[in-house]
Amino acid sequence: MLLLGMKNTASQTVLANGTITLGSVYRRYCKRTCAGLPTFAANGNSITLNGEGIYHITAKIVGSGTAAGVLTAQMTANGDAVAGAFASETITTADTELRTLVIDEYIMVDKTCVLGNSAVASKTIAFLNSGVASTLTSVVVNIDKVV
DSSP states (O other), X not given: OEEEXXXXXXXXXXXXXXXXXXXXXXXEEOOBOTTSOBSEEEOSSOEEEOSSXXXXXXXXXXXXXXXXXXXEEEEEETTEEEEEEEEEEEESSTTTOOEEEEEEEEEEEOEEXXXXXXXXXXXXXXXXXXXXXXXXXXXXXXXXXXX
16 A cells, blocks of 8 residues: 655644645555656655556545634645545534544546556545635545545
8 A cells, every 4th residue: 555644733724715735744555646746756845646447535534713713634646526424523613623534435547548658647635625725734644546
């Protein structure tokens, strides 16, 4: 099994509809794909899945709202929201209530045929704050390539 873990324990303020910073890699077991790319390519804000297969993604985000409202984290793939891959918690008092959001989802990366050549349609995974502005204190994302 191939895996990647990213962690950010630095406090970050994320505006509504802002990108959640994932931090740095703390765990990795990765091989190159047939095209010579690493299975996982990570930067501080997103993770690109380069190998064909099914990936299990788990994100745990801890934070509070800077205003009362609904704190929501949404997973995106190639910039589009992944249906059902979100977590929400209600904030009644700003900056005092810590909430834990957990997103658990499977993503499939397929092969494509471009001009008669087989290629993998990579997917770039990111997380957005789609609710009230928030202060996040911990972000942990783990990805396993299961098939």
